Amino acid sequence: MRRAVVTMLSLRAARAFLRPAVRAPLRRSVQVWSATESPQQQKPKKKKQQQKKQQKVQKGAATQASDSICSASEDFSQWYSDVIRQADMVDSSPVKGCMVIKPWGMAVWDGLKDSLDKKIKKSGAQNAYFPLLIPRSFLSKEAEHVDGFAKECAVVTHHRLKGDENGLIPDPDAELDEPLIIRPTSETIIWHMFQKWISSHRDLPLKINQWANVVRWEMRTRPFLRSSEFLWQEGHTAHATSAEAIATAEEMLDVYADVVENVLAVPVVKGKKSAIERFAGADETYTIEALMPNGWALQSGTSHFLGQNFARAFDVYYQNKEAKRDLVWATSWGVSTRLLGALVMTHSDDAGLVLPPRIAPVQVALVPIVKGAEKDPEGTQTVMSLVDKVVDECEALGLRVKVDDRENMRPGAKYFEWERKGAPLRLEVGPRDAASNVMVVASRLGGEKQTIAVDEVPSYLKQRLDEMQAKLFADASQRLSDRTIDIDTYEDMKTRIANEDLGFFRVYWKADDANEKAIKEDCAATIRCYPLDAQGDLEGKTCFYSGEPATHVALFARAF
Amino acid sequence: MRRAVVTMLSLRAARAFLRPAVRAPLRRSVQVWSATESPQQQKPKKKKQQQKKQQKVQKGAATQASDSICSASEDFSQWYSDVIRQADMVDSSPVKGCMVIKPWGMAVWDGLKDSLDKKIKKSGAQNAYFPLLIPRSFLSKEAEHVDGFAKECAVVTHHRLKGDENGLIPDPDAELDEPLIIRPTSETIIWHMFQKWISSHRDLPLKINQWANVVRWEMRTRPFLRSSEFLWQEGHTAHATSAEAIATAEEMLDVYADVVENVLAVPVVKGKKSAIERFAGADETYTIEALMPNGWALQSGTSHFLGQNFARAFDVYYQNKEAKRDLVWATSWGVSTRLLGALVMTHSDDAGLVLPPRIAPVQVALVPIVKGAEKDPEGTQTVMSLVDKVVDECEALGLRVKVDDRENMRPGAKYFEWERKGAPLRLEVGPRDAASNVMVVASRLGGEKQTIAVDEVPSYLKQRLDEMQAKLFADASQRLSDRTIDIDTYEDMKTRIANEDLGFFRVYWKADDANEKAIKEDCAATIRCYPLDAQGDLEGKTCFYSGEPATHVALFARAF
Structure with a gap:
């Protein structure tokens, strides 16, 4: 129980996290916190070496001032912003509260989506797609639901712009009879459709999932954690009995916990929300809660037992086996790009992003150190043929390897970039390594570099990745337990x-x-x-x- | 050149296609058109048999009037609506011009998306995500672009609803300073970001793809073919030279033609658009055009060479190798759920949807004909163990097999459903078949049922699926050529x-x-x-x- 050793962030810094414009003015000298090393490993000497190495690499990469990452212990909010920006996951957009998800962030989301989608399908739900725009009147049908969402929704009032002397304005002749809102969540439109689709007990259970964008107008936003538009999946199910609906809500919570813990390596606590923290329109809200390194909790996924509230609001009855008419029972459940925020905060460190191997789009960044076919044809040839061989063997083992053969970029700059992007392992191979039939393996979590015989590289990498996945989860679990x-x-x-x-x-x-x-x-x-x-x-x-x-x-x- | 034999639909019926509310009043007796059988196969006797069988099956399925599919030759528009509804691909929504994509339609789209996404990534583009909402002012920056889209865009003017005596209204206190439009396409916001991301020739080429929903307000809509909201992918690339941009626009057209022809089995003509048919803001628009069985063309995908128009509008310069500042060259390219309309029309017939094997979510519907473990334990056991064996072997061959073991549903009703849903092949196996170690194979394209030894079933299915894929493409190509x-x-x-x-x-x-x-x-x-x-x-x-x-x-x- 080493909790006293783990330095928690200042409340001031933590508060500043939700006020991006206000930087904590007080910067204090506190122990550098690292998400990926246990306190025991933080030996002063080693740390110094790491810093030195880091400085050297940064020099090699011709860094600018904007390339730096603030220390998490100094300003957690700034550190988070720096990490996701330096890892090239996200960029701010010209639209208030909306983010641009860049390819590296998108690849992580797509990977998570693939994992989760398989499990959702295995639960018996099928993907479908419902309209983005919801008639205003739908929102009012469920009393609590409207209270929850009317105050933060984007309202579409016109279907045309026209030019006037001030530029383009919404055309008064193209005002909608009924305003539409951009879905903040889709219970209302989906239950409107369920009313058409459900009439008999043979139509139940009905399990639908949608991958979509939603908009909830937010005044204080942070990429991934809270944004006006975000990507998510929302599951919606209809059942003949209350017990079956509750069992489904609980099953989907387990699915979420499984993916978040086993893919993202983020430990969570499964629980129920108190009455005032429930989803607007739910009888019961289940949640998975993670604990971030700054000691703040992050709600990471919710699954709702909706009772018969939406069935009542949208008049969804079914004929049961005794030929009697009965209201349908419901669940809904969702996780969003917010999980990327949990992922980033849980594992990353002051050198940048750290990705658990199972979610890393690139598990192994392979950097051939060659002078090019013109300057050193023989050495380049030897190295590249080894590279091809190892890549083939790694892919056969299911590893995701990226050969970074960019020209006009020094190896040190590549190392620096892959470190910031959180690739779990790095392979280096130059002509001398190739001549000795070895490659050098470096871990994103630090420690000595290992020189490995080429034939053993694929299985060695696989083992290291498995260990790293386990270690990241174990470390985060220890922190959760300690705190x-x-x-x-x-x-x-x-x-x-x-x-x-x-x-x-x-x-x-x-x-x-x-x-x-x-x-x-x-x-x-x-x-x-x-x-x-x-x-x-x-x-x-x-x-x-x-x-x-x-x-x-x-x-x-x-x-x- | 048998074009005279192929009966084309009446212009009246064709016209009615774009006016869903108006049904062609004149119904004439014309030759029944089938998308999947050549005219030679339409022998009267066989047709009569088919009709008889169809009636029998329909009776078994306890069909209602709404279960029928109008003949394509009689009313192509109604036939199309019937096919997509009976195949359970799509449903109309309460939001004008927006569709609900049901699980069967979504599975087809997701399959297409997977195929295309791989090829897009292979071309070097990476997925990203940009905001749904675009500041009004962005639209005006490119002169032709604004003309093309301002007249049909959904305009967001408020970020809150509030209750008054008439219910919820857009809150006047929450009116946006600048209206936002829902993206009809994302050139403007993406080029705004490119301005931040591109400064040197080392940043080029930049190739981005986005899978997203877009909204273009349409007055006359048809599911898949034309709807106010639709799903698509949009690629956006930036290049140092005009030649490279043009080559990319052409390369992506080839990617589209490849997927549409080889996965959807829809033959296309590759070409350039005339000046007045170009995309708003493009210097050149490339297109793939398909020809539907009613003789109408369907634009199925476009790839645009945008010249320097968007670079100029959004001030995107790069420093070339001679350290001189130059405007960037651009492309964009997209295909949408419209392709599902092309797919449906090209292959389907009066019995419902026909799916080419490569896109079919279920390639083989396996219907065990058993009385259940209670009534016939031995027969059921024998059949189901054969079913398990065949499913395993088929999956090992990469075939998508669905065991339809729904209880309380007669085999005939299942056959009928899978026929309407367009599963390419059906396998039937009852206790007597199992005792003889055989299964019965039926094709969605008709013809005699085949009895096949169980050991040979997987390879036989694979071969039949390959043949069917080839035949559907060959038939559609012949029609394109004839017409x-x-x-x-x-x-x-x-x-x-x-x-x-x-x-x-x-x-x-x-x-x-x-x-x-x-x-x-x-x-x-x-x-x-x-x-x-x-x-x-x-x-x-x-x-x-x-x-x-x-x-x-x-x-x-x-x-x-």
Whole structure:
């Protein structure tokens, strides 16, 4: 239990995270935090060597001032921005609150999408596509839903622009009879369609999934974490019974936890939301909550049991086996590009992005060190034929290898770039290595370079990648466990928050909306979830806040 | 050259195609047209048998009136609607001009997307994602572009709804300073970003692709063929030289033709657009044009050489190798869910959808004919163990097999459903077949059922699928060739159009915008393209319309 050793970020820096324009003015000298090395490894000497090496490499790459990455311990918010920018994952756009996902970020999202899509299909859901635009009246049909989304939706009012003396204006002659909103989520339009598709118990269960963009107007945005437009998948299912719907909502939460933990290597806590944190229109919201290195929680995926609320709103009945008419039961569930934010924060370090091998678009960056066919035909030939051989063998093992044969770029600059982009392993091979039939392997997580016989390279890489995946998950799990703290009194939690000693605060709790709001007001902590595996015997337990008999075990935290 | 034998649809029916609300009142008795059988095969006796069988199957499936498919020869428009509805590809939505793509349609699109995405990546383009919403001012920056799209775009003017006595209204306090439009295409926002990303020749070529939804407000819509929202990919590239940009535009046209011909089995003509048919903002538009069975052309994909127009509009310069500043050259290229319309029309028949094996989500529908484990444990066991064995072996060969083991549904109803959904092959196996170690294979294209020894089933299926893919392409190619007609005089073309004798009319042509518009006005034919492979020696050739010296060989046609 080494939690005291892990330095948490200042509350000030953490607060600044949600105010991108305001940089924390106070920069203090604190221990450099690294997401990928345990505190034991942070030996001063080694660190110094790394810094030296880093400086050398940066020099080789002819870096500019804008190439630098702020230290996470100094300014977590700036560090996050620097990492995703330097890894070339994302760029800001001219549209307020909307991001441009660049090829490296997109490749990560596409990889996650592939993994998740397979599991969603295995659960029996099929992909479909519903309109982007939703009639305004649909939103009002479910009372809580409209409260949740009407205040932050993009409204389409015209279908044409026309030129006037001031340039283009919405053409008054092309005003829509009924405004349309850009989907913030698709329950309403999908349940409108379900009404057409469901009439008998033979039509159930109906399981639909959609990969789509959605828009929720946000004033404070951060790439991946919170943006006005984001990409996601949304599953929507209809069932004959409440029990089957609940089982599906729980099954999909397990699917999410599986992918997030086993592909992204981000450990999560599975739980239920408190009443006031539920999705607008849900009877129960399940969630997976991750804990970021700055001690803040990040809601990473939700699965909702919608009861019969949407069936009632959209008049979706089915004829059961006894030929009686009954309302349908529902779920919906989604994860978004927000997961990329969790991924980046969980593993990366002050040298840039770190990608777990299973999600890395490039698992091994192979850098041939050659002078080119003109200057050194023989050496180049020897190296490149070895490269071809190793690439073929690696691909046969299912490894994703990228040969970085860009000309006019020095090896050091390539190393630097792949480090920032988080490729798990790097292979180097020059003419002398080739002559000795070896290659050099370097890990994104640091440590000594290894010289490996060419024949052993593919299996060695595979083993190293497996180890790295396991290590990243183990390290993050250790941090989650270290930072999950049992709290007996509200004063204790409040003091810890004031002292920037953040994490999941596990407490006995009596569900009470007013008390929950009062706590949020007082110290900005919210109930992240009631962990599914911790709701044991509450006999004799009392609420850490009200002193009344406890109804739940709750995790409180500051949250993104 | 059997073109006289192929009966073309009435012009009246064809016209009605673009006016979904208006059904052709005149129904005449004409030869039944089948997309998948050559006229020779249409022997009266066989047809009668088929009809009888069809009636029988329909009875078994407890069909309703709405289950019927109109004959293509009677009303092509209605036939198309019936086929896509009965195949469960698409449904109409409550949002004007927007469709719901149901799982079967989505699976076809996802399959096409996978094939095309691989080839796009192979061309060197990388996927990225740009905002859905585009500032109004961006649209105006390229003069022709704004003319092309301002008149049909969805305009977002508010970011919040609020309740008043009449329900929800756009909140006047949440009006945007500058309206945003939903992307009709993304040249403007992408070139805004390219301005940030390109500064040196080392940044070029830059090749980006995006899979996205777009909105172009349409008044007359048809699922897949023309809808206000549709799914597509849009590639955008930037180059140092004009020649390289042109080569890329041509390369991507080849990629499209390859996928459309070899995966969808839809033959196309590659060509260039006339000046007035070009994309708004392009210097040259390349196109692939397909010919539908009703004799109408369908533009199936376009690739644009944009010159320096967008670079100029968005100020995108690069420093060339001589350290001089120069404008960048551009291309863009896209195909959309419209291709699904081409796919459906090209191969389907009056029994429903026909899918070429390479795009079919289910290539083989396997229907076990069993009474269930309770009524016939032994027979069911024998059949199902054979089924498992064959499925495993087929999957090892890369075939997509779906076991249709739905209970409470008779085999005939299943056959009927898979026929309508266009699964290329069907396998049937009952206890007696299993006892003899055989299965029965039926083809979506008709003909005798074949009884095949179980051990030979997988390789037999593979071979039949290959043959079917080839046959569908060959039949459609024959039709394209038959219906490509050399025309010498305008009167000849006009008479043919009046006589409903439609197709590609190949003519010598002198490029002239006014004449082109006059022809469109007069007989509704447009220049589909100047075929790339037909622009040979024009010496001494004269325009079929003006009599002036010809500048091109052009294909005229009625078009969707």
